[in-house]
Amino acid sequence: MKELKPIEVGRMTEPGRYRCGDNLWLQVTPTVDGKGVSKSWLLRYTINEQARQMGLGSLRLFTLKEARERARKFRQLLADGIDPIQAKHDQRAKAKVERAKRKTFQQCAERYIAAHEQHWKNEKHRHQWRQTLLGDYCKPIADLPVNAIDTALVLKCLDPIWDTKRETAVRLRGRIERVLAWATVRGYRKGDNPGRWGGHLQEALNRNGRVIEHHAAMAYADLPAFMAELRQRDSVSAKALEFTILTAARTGETIGATWDEIDLTTKLWTVPGARMKKGKTHIVPLTDRAIAILTPLPREDGNDHVFVGGKVDSGLSNMAMLELLKDMRPGLTVHGFRSSFSDWAGDRTNFDRETREFSLAHGLTDKTEASYRHMTAVEKRRKLMDSWARYCTSKPVVIGSDNVRAIRGRRVS
Incomplete structure (x- = not known):
């Protein structure tokens, strides 16, 4: 069977499969209403003694030249012993996992509070946690992915109140650190905790030589x-x-x-x-x-x-x-x-x-x-x-x- 040329691809109306070279095929199928045909690209290959075929998209989306380039990338995987279909499934599964892990700071804070508030002794304490983490203080990071929060963003929450509301700021820092630690354990973020104090925020916020963290x-x-x-x-x-x-x-x-x-x-x-x-x-x-x-x-x-x-x-x-x-x-x-x-x-x-x-x-x-x-x-x-x-x-x-x-x-x- 001869290989199709670009000018022939558009003219094909007879249902069937037509070789386009290098394992690439044009597939022509009747439409549901029977009044026409639809055309799409297939990559046909054998791996581990098993014949397989992989869709590469519609002719309306990809020209013959573009379909050949897509097929070439998948043939490179085959050369490395990788099944393109399995690789595609793995990629989709990984993306799905990443989407599931894409939690905002506010979502993590809400889940942290929900998981721990039953152990807090009074309503005032629960209110303070919600007020500091879910209110205005954390607006700079509330809607950001928790894995994107770094030291600079934590400081955006603390800087405005560090000198004027020191005790509140100290408690807020500790609560942010705990939420981020919870998010790390849950797999929503990786790396050092940007909310930690010793040897970290202490150097940026300890402006008066010590932390004012006391009751008068x-x-x-x-x-x-x-x-x-x-x-x-x-x-x-x-x-x-x-x-x-x-x-x-x-x-x-x-x-x-x-x-x-x-x-x-x-x-x-x-x-x-x-x-x-x-x-x-x-x-x-x-x-x-x-x-x-x-x-x-x-x-x-x-x-x-x-x-x-x-x-x-x-x-x-x-x-x-x-x-x-x-x-x-x-x-x-x-x-x-x-x-x-x-x-x-x-x-x-x-x-x-x-x-x-x-x-x-x-x-x-x-x-x-x-x-x-x-x-x-x-x-x-x-x-x-x-x-x-x-x-x-x-x-x-x-x-x-x-x-x-x-x-x-x-x-x-």
Whole structure:
């Protein structure tokens, strides 16, 4: 059978297959309505003793010259022992996988939050994650493929708020890093995490020599005067704040406290792991002053909260103590008193680091933590908390006017 010339290709109307040279064939088939014919190109070849044919497109799309060039590329694969049809299927499958992996940062953030929010203890925390990752802060990267996000793009999110909203920016950076890490594990991106801090963003953002990542704290020298003033107030929020300071507790631990957690006989407060940041039960020795705060507190039928809130069957709101503090010492935070305790214990006592850290419910190694759960360790911490209570109720000392300072070198969580 002779090979078709370009001028003959257009004239062929008889259904059949016509050789065009080098395994390329023109296929002429009747149309569905039977009123004409359609023409397309075929590459016919044998591989592994198996005859195969591969479509190369319609004559309307490719001329004979173009079809020959396409056939030549596939014959090169055959020369390397590669089946062109299988190679085409593999390419399509790879493209399909890549499309499936093409997730935007916002899609990854939404999936990360959905996967983890069930373990977050309160609605406020869930709201903060959504607000920072799905709101305006991440607009520069929200709709971009997560595998295209680099350091420059992360900085576009952080730079506008790094100096004006430092704490929010620090949290945002950490959350971006975690979403990108999740995306890497899921196979949506590769390479180093552009949101990482140490040895990376630290060099671009650490403009003031250190990261300002703290809650405003009162210098412990000012505590006695403040506590004396606080004891003059008779509100539930005032009692809760004093109790929080004396126990070095977090706000959520105090306002969520229920009477079944309090043992007035053994003077112990057992905070269940479900309400602790580390998810582990924490035992707090209660001082005489802490017991004195608890004993006369008002009770409400059907409400087991230690510090009763303004609404029926509820505890104190998470803003009550902060609002009181704003009135007494604007600029301070309730959480900052944990740093005051930490600094005082480190500067003014001889208690070992483990006792101090465990009193703050900070994570220790499993072995150390296990030993510090023994009653002897509880009693050791009781001595520390008794010493703290005596200091807080000691005679106020006249000091300088500046009673707000940053945490020494680290953040107390």
